Amino acid sequence: MAANLIEISNLHKKFGQGKKEVWVLRGLNFSIKRKETFCIVGESGCGKTTLGRILANIESYSKGSYRFSGQEVKDLTKKDLRSFKKDVQMIHQDPFASLNPVQTIFSIIANPLKRHNITKKYNETYKEVSRILDLVGLTPVEDFLDKYPHQLSGGQKQRVSIARALTLDPSFMVVDEAVSMIDTSLRISILNSLKELQMKYNVSFFFITHDLTIANYFAKEGRIAVMYLGKIVELGETDELIYNAKHPYTKALIGAIPEADPIITKSKERFQLKEGNIPELKNIPSGCAFNTRCPWAEEPVCYDKDPLLIGSEEHQVACHVVNNN
Amino acid sequence: MMTKAMKKELLKINDLSIAYNTPRGKLHAVRNVNLTVHENEVVALIGESGCGKTTLCLSIVQLDEDNAQLLNGEINYYKDGEVKILTQMSERDIKIIRWQEIALMFQASQSVFNPVIKIKEHFIDTVKAHDNGYSRKAIIDKSKNLLSKMQLDADRVLNSYAHELSGGMKQRALIALSFILDPKIVIFDEPTTALDVLTQRKIIDLLRLIKEEYDFSIIIITHDLAIAAELADKVATMYAGQIVENGKTEDIFYSPSHPYSYGLINAVPKLISDKCEGDLSSIPGSPPDLIDIENKCQFSPRCNFATEECFRDEPTIIKVGESHFVACYNYKNVPPIRRDN
Numbered sequence: 001m002a003a004n005l006i007e008i009s010n011l012h013k014k015f016g017q018g019k020k021e022v023w024v025l026r027g028l029n030f031s032i033k034r035k036e037t038f039c040i041v042g043e044s045g046c047g048k049t050t051l052g053r054i055l056a057n058i059e060s061y062s063k064g065s066y067r068f069s070g071q072e073v074k075d076l077t078k079k080d081l082r083s084f085k086k087d088v089q090m091i092h093q094d095p096f097a098s099l100n101p102v103q104t105i106f107s108i109i110a111n112p113l114k115r116h117n118i119t120k121k122y123n124e125t126y127k128e129v130s131r132i133l134d135l136v137g138l139t140p141v142e143d144f145l146d147k148y149p150h151q152l153s154g155g156q157k158q159r160v161s162i163a164r165a166l167t168l169d170p171s172f173m174v175v176d177e178a179v180s181m182i183d184t185s186l187r188i189s190i191l192n193s194l195k196e197l198q199m200k201y202n203v204s205f206f207f208i209t210h211d212l213t214i215a216n217y218f219a220k221e222g223r224i225a226v227m228y229l230g231k232i233v234e235l236g237e238t239d240e241l242i243y244n245a246k247h248p249y250t251k252a253l254i255g256a257i258p259e260a261d262p263i264i265t266k267s268k269e270r271f272q273l274k275e276g277n278i279p280e281l282k283n284i285p286s287g288c289a290f291n292t293r294c295p296w297a298e299e300p301v302c303y304d305k306d307p308l309l310i311g312s313e314e315h316q317v318a319c320h321v322v323n324n325n
Numbered sequence: 326m327m328t329k330a331m332k333k334e335l336l337k338i339n340d341l342s343i344a345y346n347t348p349r350g351k352l353h354a355v356r357n358v359n360l361t362v363h364e365n366e367v368v369a370l371i372g373e374s375g376c377g378k379t380t381l382c383l384s385i386v387q388l389d390e391d392n393a394q395l396l397n398g399e400i401n402y403y404k405d406g407e408v409k410i411l412t413q414m415s416e417r418d419i420k421i422i423r424w425q426e427i428a429l430m431f432q433a434s435q436s437v438f439n440p441v442i443k444i445k446e447h448f449i450d451t452v453k454a455h456d457n458g459y460s461r462k463a464i465i466d467k468s469k470n471l472l473s474k475m476q477l478d479a480d481r482v483l484n485s486y487a488h489e490l491s492g493g494m495k496q497r498a499l500i501a502l503s504f505i506l507d508p509k510i511v512i513f514d515e516p517t518t519a520l521d522v523l524t525q526r527k528i529i530d531l532l533r534l535i536k537e538e539y540d541f542s543i544i545i546i547t548h549d550l551a552i553a554a555e556l557a558d559k560v561a562t563m564y565a566g567q568i569v570e571n572g573k574t575e576d577i578f579y580s581p582s583h584p585y586s587y588g589l590i591n592a593v594p595k596l597i598s599d600k601c602e603g604d605l606s607s608i609p610g611s612p613p614d615l616i617d618i619e620n621k622c623q624f625s626p627r628c629n630f631a632t633e634e635c636f637r638d639e640p641t642i643i644k645v646g647e648s649h650f651v652a653c654y655n656y657k658n659v660p661p662i663r664r665d666n
Binding site for chain 1: 373374476491493494521522523525526529548549550551552553554555574575578588589590592593594595596597605606607608609611
């Protein structure tokens with residue numbers, strides 16, 4: 001058994017062919033340990049959801065290697081793939097669109113159990129479904145079994161999505177913006193349930209979010225990676241990354257986030273970037289992709305060479321200026 | 326933000342109740358709301374989805390849905406010492422108020438621009454619709470001025486179609502458009518949702534900048550407490566169609582008096598200076614159905630401070646401090662928010 005559950009090296013993904021070719025992931029290297037929470041943060045269009053979909057094997061990768069439990073995912077046999085699908089589950093962003101509207105909650109949870117022959121008799125299935133719904137806090141269970149998704153609130157739907165992902169006792173879960181569509185007052189309870197489940201079942205999480213505040217809360221014991229234009233620019237243990245951010249992009253993000261505290265939010269230190277929007281993926285600047293917005297960009301190195309993600313186990317940065325000093 | 330002396334009232338909502346006629350019966354979306362907006366003030370309405378924030382703001386410009394019905398109350402708008410009762414105005418008169426006096430920026434503003442005409446036509450159409458004798462050139466000049474205030478390349482934006490602009494640029498162009506007729510009040514419905522962090526920061530900073538330069542009031546509808554903390558002078562918490570607490574931003578954030586405000590603030594994680602996460606907790610349960618309203622505090626089933634009284638009778642909003650109002654029997658038991666520094 002490999003030490004790391006997931007090992008990614010030099011992973012690339014392109015969409016389109018020929019002239020329309022766009023590289024959305026441009027060489028990623030990281031690993032996720034068992035029981036670890038790994039958060040990925042970035043602006044829309046940076047490739048974080050694509051990466052999540054590749055990890056869940058919904059999307060294929062174009063280049064590089066993705067090893068799950070030591071096995072290359074591309075080369076999995078049909079039989080291995082079946083157990084991979086059992087081991088890896090994904091919770092989608094939009095709970096309103098990810099549940100089948102014509103199935104009852106019971107069917108939604110029971111189908112994967114039947115498909116993978118985990119339970120055979122109706123009684124067993126019923127028991128297992130009840131146990132799982134109870135686990136995610138949808139109680140009393142009897143009230144929910146015969147309901148359809150439209151009869152539930154957003155928070156409850158998201159709990160059903162979590163329950164469905166748990167049915168097969170996965171060892172790895174990809175969670176895509178699980179709370180962004182949920183009311184503020186309920187977010188914490190969803191995140192806390194996920195954390196509790198992790199403790200109980202030793203699940204590793206790949207948690208995708210655009211909100212560094214949520215990442216900081218959810219991955220307190222884990223690691224956060226900051227992504228920009230298909231590359232990881234900074235990766236570190238959560239506290240280290242938040243309180244000792246090194247990459248100018250991370251610094252800008254941390255400074256820009258409004259805080260729910262009038263005094264703190266107005267006195268927060270800002271990190272100004274150069275004017276301008278995110279470059280399009282079709283024409284990524286040569287050298288460091290961040291050089292169009294980076295106030296530190298130096299001639300010639302930042303314009304010629306793509307920086308590598310280097311540093312210690314706890315904290316790695318992809319920036320020439322940081323790494324040269 | 327700081328001028329306290331002699332602030333005049335600009336908009337006053339008196340005991341407003343609005344219901345939607347639905348197949349199941351009347352849905353009471355706004356219930357007995359009182360709210361005053363002063364000149365040069367930023368008021369934030371916060372609350373969960375479905376609490377009536379948007380309905381309230383739509384009724385200010387009389388753009389309610391067809392099945393909405395005004396049950397009681399009125400909205401007064403003060404101009405040059407005159408009172409205008411918006412809720413009783415004819416469609417013709419309200420059209421003059423809309424945008425010229427009170428502009429409303431809708432949620433999902435990304436899709437507000439007409440995709441087949443250039444941005445500049447939106448500016449021209451808006452001004453022409455109000456028929457105040459501007460020439461085309463004067464309008465373009467004014468638009469350019471506003472757009473450059475929003476730190477946009479004015480010429481490029483005016484000659485673009487909506488799809489040629491990024492989300493942040495569209496949002497900024499729309500803010501500029503809402504100022505084209507110098508309104509006295511601008512209502513922003515979720516101004517920064519669906520924008521990236523850095524774009525959101527830019528919009529917040531620009532709003533603050535433009536606020537310092539021009540005289541106008543802002544009403545912000547948001548579910549994001551951080552936006553309220555950033556921009557608002559006054560915060561009103563809405564729950565189940567009512568304003569349950571209303572006060573200065575600092576009062577609401579540091580010494581909330583309503584258990585719901587308290588719960589909301591404690592449910593939001595902070596990035597910096599929040600190392601002890603144990604204090605964060607969600608508010609259990611979900612909001613009530615606004616069709617069958619019982620005579621009790623609507624928040625009581627979810628409230629940790631509820632006593633017998635709360636289940637018997639609905640509390641009315643009372644004054645508990647200087648410009649601080651709350652509708653709760655047990656407001657004295659709500660602890661202040663612990664601060665780490």
